[in-house]
Amino acid sequence: MSSTPGIKPIPASKPAPTPLPQAKPTELLHDQYSFLAANLHPVILLSGLALSFNRLVQDPVMTLARAAPVVIILQALYCFLCLPSTGQAPPQPKNKWKKQAKPSQDFGARAVPAFLSLLLTITLTIPALFLVLIFFGAPLTTHQAHTILLAAHLGLLATPQLFYVHGLDVRVWMQAASLQLPLDEVYGMSLGAVLGAWFGAVPIPLDWDREWQRWPVTVLVGVYVGACLGKVVGGYLVKGWRVKLN
Amino acid sequence: MAPRRRRTTAALALANLLLPLALLVFATGFFPYKPVLPGLAGWDEEDWADAAGAGVGVGAGVKMGEDAPFDKLVFMVVDALRSDFVFGKGGRMGFVQSLIREGSAIPFTAHATPPTVTMPRVKALTTGGVPGFLDLILNFAEGDGEGGAGGELGGVDSWLAQLRRKGLGLGLGLGGEEGETQGGTDGGLVFYGDDTWLKLFPGEFFGRAEGTSSFFVSDFTQVDTNVTRHLPSELLPPSSTKPEWTALITHYLGLDHIGHKTGPAGPAMLPKQREMDAVFRLLYEAVEAQAHLRDTLIVLVGDHGMNAGGNHGGSGPGETEPALVFASPKFASPREAPAEPREGTEFEFYRKVQQSDVVPTLAGLLGFPVPRNSLGVVLGEVCEGLLGAEGWGRLLRRNARQVRGVVEAGLGAERWRGLVEGFEERVRKGGCEGVADGEEEEMACLWARAVGLKGLEGEAEALLAFLYKAQDALSSTASSYDVPRMGAGIAIAGGSLLLAVLAFPVLWPPTLAGCALTAVTGLYGVMMFASSYVEEEQHFWYWTTPAWLALLAVRSLQQGGSRLSLPNGLSVPRALLVIPLLASHRLMLRWNQTGQKHAGAPDVAHAFFPDHHILMWLAVLGTYLLVGAQLTRSSFKGVLAAEAAVSTAFVMVLPAVVFKLNFTQADAPELVLGLGERVRAFTAGLDLVAQARVVFVMLVLATGIVVVGSTWKNEKTSAKEAKITLADRLHPLLTLFLVTQTRAPNVPLFFLLELQRSCFARLLLPPTPNPNSKSHSQALPIALTSLLLSQTTYFAFGGSNSISSIDLSNAYNGVADYNIVAVGILLFAGNWAGAVWWCSAAVTLLLPRPESPAQSKVGSRAWVAQERAKLRTDAAGSAPEAGGDGEEGSSPWMIHITATTVFSAGSLVAVMAACTLLRTHLFIWTVFSPKYLYAMAWAVGWHLIVSVGLGWALWGCGGVV
Structure with missing residues (x-):
């Protein structure tokens, strides 16, 4: 693979687009730092959550807002250090200087897509996820800041790695949305975060009258635990499986 | 195939027959029948012997009971009179408070055992017994508004019966009582107020009586002035027109109405308390001043309290703590009147007693035998001194x-x-x-x-x-559970569940909908063991429904297949239909705040619409317009000429709208505020009962026309012409009926329901037909969808698992005389409107719909027709080869019913098991028993009668295309 920029774009005008090759599970970069960083990643996320839990319960908005930049950096580092960037560049002019993914990618070829992945997460997926959260029952007339920050954390945990690995190909994203990608640690983390958010709503109606039952603490915990669980399960236990809904 | 099919049908039928049996067996163990001792108590030998020592009785000059300090009673019931309204510093009953400080009034906080609704409370206050939980059903089954007749008390011993006998000088025993009445009503009982009392004590029980009905809770004044206007003449010395009474009973409803409408902090609450204080003052001053009332005891009592939202029925602190005051100038024990409740309580200002304690206390003070079934304990504070x-x-x-x-x-x-x-x-x-x-x-x-x-x-x-x-x-009642019977009930329900599961034509491999149904039933079952989830059940459905919608979208994406063409020529994946579905779902779940935890929180129906009532009426009119359009386009299409169809639909919808407007003016005037004044003035001559009857009669006539017309037409038309199934034709008529049974703020929800149905009609279509696949049937997904949305809409319409959320306002539409069947049907239709609607909608989704050529032109429908046609030929072709295990063996409707039976049986097993295992739980009578009653209503009303019965009829109608 050459390191020359300019990857041939997918011809959009073709009447019958080439069928998408069967997606394969993502493999980590082949160096020990990647392996170490990839396994340290969920540990850092969860311990961060555990350490800031009390502050989160006391002042969710402030805590989530302060934690967001840290999570951005963590996710960028995760993409940068551990994951192969998109094999096929999406037909985006701004990506033309991006280098192709390979174990010996140089700094720019990995840093730029990592940066773009987070940019896309912030501009595209977080607003979309905010809407999804509202649709699934998040408060609309109150707690907007809480819900926006929850969407931000959900988006940060669920999507940068997908952008980084799969780029912007609509068909791949359709596959991702319809659960047709093979499970791996990237996709597992995304699915885990989303499922975790859904399950996180369970304790809210209980009459225990605890502080942590307030919006959005349980859902946020669900997101973090789900993402880390999904990452580990997807990366090791069920790697390569596909979800089949008849 | 045939024997297998017969077997599954038999299993399903048996499963559904076992359901009511299980309910019955369990109920007899859970709500044991309490024997009531018959007849009136008399003085017995021990009483005589006891009294003889005190110079009273046969041998002595004084008759039994004549040594009592009082001979007349004024019993003033104020509905929902919570303790703090009388005793608290926020209350406005200053005269009562001043009497307490002087010592002429003796206050208590009287515990009202749940269910805190009027009828069982009146029973407890008069007989001293503890009404069984089944009285609650009778309260709603027979009552109107705030109470009703559940098992008359005419023949049951109560202080009323005792005083009546004493006052009228009747002999002991109940036999031939009426014949012994001396001089008409002299010395009898007089009653003014809530007509619940007249139903409990019917016939000639009261010498003079006038009942007020608590039909419209918007009535704050009339219900009370109708009582108070009688008082001045009743307090005058007896005359020939108004003979003497032994007991004067009043029951004021206004305060309760204000609570229901505006909550305990509403603007009308304090003036009403002052009004009640003035009535009490009127009574007390008459007793002080008038010689013939010298020996009169006044009792002021609340039948129950109210919670922070102004409702009652449950066991919240406010609901169970009404006030109780005994007053007479003869009492003289001045006491402190604390302005704050006791430490750690919200409403306990004075000693907490049971409501039933009133009964033996009255027996002691007025000198009659303690009524037979009383569990009360005499109150020392009141009796000892006198x-x-x-x-x-x-x-x-x-x-x-x-x-x-x-x-x-x-x-x-x-x-x-x-x-x-x-x-x-x-x-x-x-x-x-x-x-x-x-x-x-x-x-x-x-x-x-x-x-x-x-x-x-x-x-x-x-x-x-x-x-x-x-x-x-x-x-x-803990000691009187019949646990083996409860276990038998669970076992029968379990058998029903097993049979229903076996009635599925295919169990393996599991389908997405099958797994989802299992998960929903299982999670629901687990949830039934947590009291807070029972109280907040809506969250479960609000939580699972969007997930299922998302799964449907994902499945649609995976299957690829046909796309949805938009008017502008573009096409999008069908999965995008999930967006309007989710959006409407999200809007619906904020429509009515339900559950206990956040009761009274702002929502669309109670916070938004009162401020934007014009917007509400626009939405209501839009919904009626949609129903009218559907009547024209599907119900009457082809049956009547186009012009006739439009005018018939107009003639049907117009009275419905007028009725809704007039009904809302009576029920919730704050939502009308002068709108449609001329319409209302024009129709003022026709009462609401007649207006509702007009709507219902039109519906019946239209149903007849549609059924006869479409059958007759069907014989003439060829296969190629436009055809609409009879189920499709009847659906708008059912919608109009359900809209009529729905409160105005909830009417626009039907617009959203219709939107959801048309989205599902496209989203739930079978994927590209594949004759080799057995999974092309959409019956199970449709069943699960209708189940989830039935439950969701039930809660979105304001329903909950609490007794206080039952909405009685529409249960008497068109009913003038009391008719239990009609009221029962209307009550169920009113409270389960959305759930009933989805049963019919599910049938229309299930039916293979022949598309008319006209509709095919719409484009978005063209492929529907093609696919369905292909599907039918495939199904017909493959059925013979499909062997014994194909889904083709069972009709989609059978699969649908199997699924709802599985859920109904599964949920019943869970509810029964929860009630059995948690029978000593603190919340058994407040959370789990009401849930069991609701589970009964869901299983019998929704599942057996509507889903199976009505669904079967509609599915059968589907054949008449």
């Missing part, structure tokens, strides 16, 4: 003997005697501490101790100990 030590002791003994009678009736006289004899020896050596084992033995021991102390010091205390123990033991 009766003197000897009289007080006698009253206590009377009370204790009467309660012993109740205990004996429950245990059997033999057993009781045996128990008491066993303790007689032992109690002489000491108290009952640690001697007795179990409640029955403890009661026997305390009784034996009290008998042993007769005439000695400490007797009163011993008698009270026995009385309180017996009251406690007999009030709690």
Whole structure:
């Protein structure tokens, strides 16, 4: 693979687009730092959550807002250090200087897509996820800041790695949305975060009258635990499986 | 294939037959029938013997009961009079408070046992018994508004019956009572107020009476002025037109109405409290001033309280703590009147007593035998001072003997005697501490101790100990569960579940919908064991429904297949239909705030619409317009000529709109505010009953026209012409009926429901037909969808698992005389409107719909017709080869019903198991028992009658295309 920029774009005008090759599970970069960083990643996320839990319960908005930049950096580092960037560049002019993914990618070829992945997460997926959260029952007339920050954390945990690995190909994203990608640690983390958010709503109606039952603490915990669980399960236990809904 | 199909049908039929059996068997174990001692109590030999010592009785000059300090009673019930309204610093009943400080009034906080609705409370206040939970059903089944007749009390012993007998000079016993009436109504009972009393004590029980109906809770004033206007003349010395009374009973409803409408902090609440205070003052000053009322006791009592939202029915602190005040110038025990409730309580200002304690107390003060079924304990604060030590002791003994009678009736006289004899020896050596084992033995021991102390010091205390123990033991029903029966009920429901599961034509491999149904049923079952999830059940459905919608979208994406073409020529994946579905779902779940935790939080119906009532009426009119359009386009299409169809639809919808407007003006005037004044003036001549009847008669006529017309037309038209199934034709008619049964703020929800149905019609279409695949049937996904949305809409319409959320306002539409069947149907249709609607919608989704050529042109429908046509030919072609295990073996409707049966049976098993395992739980009567009642309504009303019965009829109609 050459390191020359300019990857041939997918011809959009073709009447019958080439069928998408069967997606394969993502493999980590082949160096020990990647392996170490990839396994340290969920540990850092969860311990961060555990350490800031009390502050989160006391002042969710402030805590989530302060934690967001840290999570951005963590996710960028995760993409940068551990994951192969998109094999096929999406037909985006701004990506033309991006280098192709390979174990010996140089700094720019990995840093730029990592940066773009987070940019896309912030501009595209977080607003979309905010809407999804509202649709699934998040408060609309109150707690907007809480819900926006929850969407931000959900988006940060669920999507940068997908952008980084799969780029912007609509068909791949359709596959991702319809659960047709093979499970791996990237996709597992995304699915885990989303499922975790859904399950996180369970304790809210209980009459225990605890502080942590307030919006959005349980859902946020669900997101973090789900993402880390999904990452580990997807990366090791069920790697390569596909979800089949008849 | 045929035998297998017959087997599954038989299994399904048996499963559905077992459901009501399971409900019945369980209910008889869970709500045991309490025997009521018949007849009126009289003075017995022990009473005579006791009294003889005090110079009263046969031998002496004074008749039994004539030594009592009072001979007349004014019993003033104020509905929902919570303790703090009278005693608290926020209350406005200053005259009552001043009497308390002077000592002429003796206050209590009277505990009202749940269910805190009027009828059972009136029963407790008059008979002294603890009404069983089944009285609650009777309250709603027969009552209107705030109460009703559930098992008349005319023949049951109560202080009313006793006073009536005493006042009228009737003999003992109930037989031939009417014949002995002396001089008409002289000395009888007089009643003004809530007509619940007139239903409980029907016929000629009251000498004079006027009932007020609590039909529209928007009536704050009329219900009360109708009572108060009688009082001045009743308080005058007796005359020939108004003969003397022994008891004057009033029941004021206005305060409760204000609570329901605006909550305890509403603007009309304090003026109403002042009004009630003024009525009390009027009564008290009359008693002070007038000679003939000298020996009159006044009792002011709330039948129940209200919670922070102004509702009642449950066991919240506010709901169970009404005020109770005894007043007379004869009382003289000044006391502090605290402005704050006791530490750690919200509404306990004075000693907390039971409501039933009123009954023996009245018996002591007015001199009549304690009513037979009373579990009350005489109130020392009231009686001791006036009766003197000897009289007080006698009253206590009377009370204790009467309660012993109740205990004996429950245990059997033999057993009781045996128990008491066993303790007689032992109690002489000491108290009952640690001697007795179990409640029955403890009661026997305390009784034996009290008998042993007769005439000695400490007797009163011993008698009270026995009385309180017996009251406690007999009030709690925990001891009277029939656990084996409850277990049998669970087992039968379990058998029904097993049969229903086996009735599925294919169990393996599991489908997405099959797994989802299993998960929903399982999670629901687990949830039933947590009281907070039962109270907040809506969250479960609000939580699972969007997930299922998302799964449907994902599945649609995976299957690829046909796309949805938009008017502008573009096409999008069908999965995008999930967006309007999710959006409408999200809007619906904020429509009515339900559940306990956030009761009263702002929502669309209660916070937004009152401020934007014009917007609400626009949405309501839009919904009616949609129904009208559907009537034209599907119900009457082809049956009537186009012009006739439009005008018929108009003629049907217009009275419905006018009725809704007039009904809302009566029920919730704050939502009308002068709108449609001319329409209302024009229709003022026709009462609401007649207006509702017009709507219903039109519906029946239209149904007849549609059924006959479409059948007749069908014989003539060829296969190629436009065809609409009869189920599709009847659906708009059902919608119009359900809209009529729905409160105005909820009417626009039907617009959203219709939107959801049309989205599902496209989203739930079979994927590209594949004759080899057995999974092309959409029956199971449709069944699960309709189940989830039935539940979701039930809660979105404001339903909950609490008794207080039952909406009675539309249960009497078009019903003038009381008719239990009609009211039952209307009540169910009103409260389960969305759930009933989805049953019909599910059938229209299930039916293979022949598309008309006209509709095919719409484009978005063209492929529907093609796919369905192909599907049918495929199904027809493959059925013979499909062998015994294909889904083709069962009709989609059978699969649909199998799925709803599985859920119904599964949820019943869970609810019954929860009620059995948690039968000693603190919340058993407040959370789990109401949930069981609701589970019964869901299983019988929604599943058996609507889903199976109505669904079957509609599915059968589907054949008449």
